[in-house]
Amino acid sequence: MYEGKIIKFYREKYKLTQEQLGKDICSVTHISKIECAQTTYATDIITLLSKRLGINMELEVKKLINIKQQLFKWHEAIIMQLFDEMDQINNELEREELIKISEHNNMYQLLRARYLLLHNNSHEAFKIIKKIQKIENKLTPYDTNLLKHVLGIYYMLNEDYIAAIQTLKAIQNEFYNNPEYYYQLAVAYHTLQSPVLAYYYAEKSHHFFEYTNNYPKVIDAEMLMIIQVKDDDDDEEIINRFKNLIKSCDLCNAPDRKARVLHNLAFEYFRRKKYDQASWYYKESMLLKKSESPAYLLSLEGYILSAFHGDLIPNKKLIHHAENGLTIAKNNNQLLYIHLFKLLLYLLKSKEKEYYQYLSSKALPMFVKSGYTFWIQRSKKELYNYYYKKKLTDEALEMAQFLINP
Structure with missing residues (x-):
C-alpha cells in the first residue's frame, strides 16, 4: 500500500x-x-x-506512517500553546516531502492554517482555508470539523464574531473531540456582550483545560468567567479570584497572561470607582507589555482615565501620556486607539463640546463599523448623559432608544 x-x-x-x-x-x-x-x-x-x-523503503514507510502521529502531536502543541514545540514540529513537517502523498495532507494544511493564524498571518491562512473549502465534500469527518474550527478562529481574528459563533457551533463533537473551541465561543459571546453564554462556554472550556492539565488556558478560561460576573455584592470574592489568578500566572511563568489579569483587575477597580487601585494595576499591566502594542495602549488609556477621575496625577502629566499614546497609535495605524486618545485629550483639556462632537461624529461611527461593542455601549451612555444634561431632549431620546435596542 x-x-x-x-x-x-x-x-x-x-x-x-x-x-x-x-x-x-x-x-x-x-x-x-x-x-x-x-x-x-x-x-x-x-x-x-x-x-x-x-x-531506503523501510525508512520511507515509517516516515509516512508517522506523519499522522506527528500531526496530532502538533495539534496538541498548538492547543497547549507550546510555541517552541509547535515551531519545531512545523519546521520538521515543512521538510517532510512525503506529506504531499499522505492521506493526512488535508489535516496538515488545516493545522498549517491554524499555525499561521496563531502567528497573526490571516492572509496566508485564508488562502489555505479557501483551497480546502473547494474539496470539503471529500474531507474526513474529523477534517470537516477541524475546518470549521480553523475558520471560526479566522473569523475571530478578523473580529467577525457572529460568523465565528455560527461556524463554531456547527462543530460535531462526535467526530471532533476537541472542546477547546468552547473557549473561542466564550470570547465571541463576551465580545458581543452576552455574559450568560460567555460564562457558560468559558466554564465548559475550563473543564476541558483542567482535564488536559493545560494550566495557562485554565487561567484564560477562569479570567473570562470572572469578568462576566457583575454582582457588586461579591466585590471581595471577585477581587480575590483575580489576585489568585495573578499568583497562578507567576507559578506558570506566564507574564503575558499576568498582564491581561492585571488589566482586568484594574478595570474591576475602575468600575467600582476605586481609582487609586485601578491606576496602580493598570500601570503594573503596562510594565509587562510591549510599549507599541494595542494591549499596552488599552492599559494606558485605562491608567489615564483612572488617574484623571481619581485626581491622582497633574493634568499636564496626563496630557503628556495621552499625546504619547496618540503618537504610538498613529505610528502603528491603530485607528481604535487614535480615536480613544484624541477623546482623552479633549477630556483632559476640558473641551467638553469638542469631546462630544468628536465622539458622535467620528469615534462612534468607527466603533459601530468595526463592531467594537464595548466602546459602542460606553459611547452611547456618555452621549445620552450629555444630551440629557444639556436638555437636548430629541437627541437624548434617540440615544436612549439605541441603548434599549442596540
Whole structure:
C-alpha cells in the first residue's frame, strides 16, 4: 500500500518514466499496478526499485506512517500553546516531502492554517482555508470539523464574531473531540456582550483545560468567567479570584497572561470607582507589555482615565501620556486607539463640546463599523448623559432608544 505511493512519488520527483524505472526489473504495466496498489509484488522487486531510486523503503514507510502521529502531536502543541514545540514540529513537517502523498495532507494544511493564524498571518491562512473549502465534500469527518474550527478562529481574528459563533457551533463533537473551541465561543459571546453564554462556554472550556492539565488556558478560561460576573455584592470574592489568578500566572511563568489579569483587575477597580487601585494595576499591566502594542495602549488609556477621575496625577502629566499614546497609535495605524486618545485629550483639556462632537461624529461611527461593542455601549451612555444634561431632549431620546435596542 505505502510502497507504491512512495515509488510513484520519488519516480515523479526524479522525472523518470515508468519504463525507465522498471528497465531490467519489471514491466511498465507492473510498475503502474504497484503504484496504484492494484497488484501484489515481490519484496525483491521493491528492493530493486528502491535501490534505483536511491531510497531506503523501510525508512520511507515509517516516515509516512508517522506523519499522522506527528500531526496530532502538533495539534496538541498548538492547543497547549507550546510555541517552541509547535515551531519545531512545523519546521520538521515543512521538510517532510512525503506529506504531499499522505492521506493526512488535508489535516496538515488545516493545522498549517491554524499555525499561521496563531502567528497573526490571516492572509496566508485564508488562502489555505479557501483551497480546502473547494474539496470539503471529500474531507474526513474529523477534517470537516477541524475546518470549521480553523475558520471560526479566522473569523475571530478578523473580529467577525457572529460568523465565528455560527461556524463554531456547527462543530460535531462526535467526530471532533476537541472542546477547546468552547473557549473561542466564550470570547465571541463576551465580545458581543452576552455574559450568560460567555460564562457558560468559558466554564465548559475550563473543564476541558483542567482535564488536559493545560494550566495557562485554565487561567484564560477562569479570567473570562470572572469578568462576566457583575454582582457588586461579591466585590471581595471577585477581587480575590483575580489576585489568585495573578499568583497562578507567576507559578506558570506566564507574564503575558499576568498582564491581561492585571488589566482586568484594574478595570474591576475602575468600575467600582476605586481609582487609586485601578491606576496602580493598570500601570503594573503596562510594565509587562510591549510599549507599541494595542494591549499596552488599552492599559494606558485605562491608567489615564483612572488617574484623571481619581485626581491622582497633574493634568499636564496626563496630557503628556495621552499625546504619547496618540503618537504610538498613529505610528502603528491603530485607528481604535487614535480615536480613544484624541477623546482623552479633549477630556483632559476640558473641551467638553469638542469631546462630544468628536465622539458622535467620528469615534462612534468607527466603533459601530468595526463592531467594537464595548466602546459602542460606553459611547452611547456618555452621549445620552450629555444630551440629557444639556436638555437636548430629541437627541437624548434617540440615544436612549439605541441603548434599549442596540
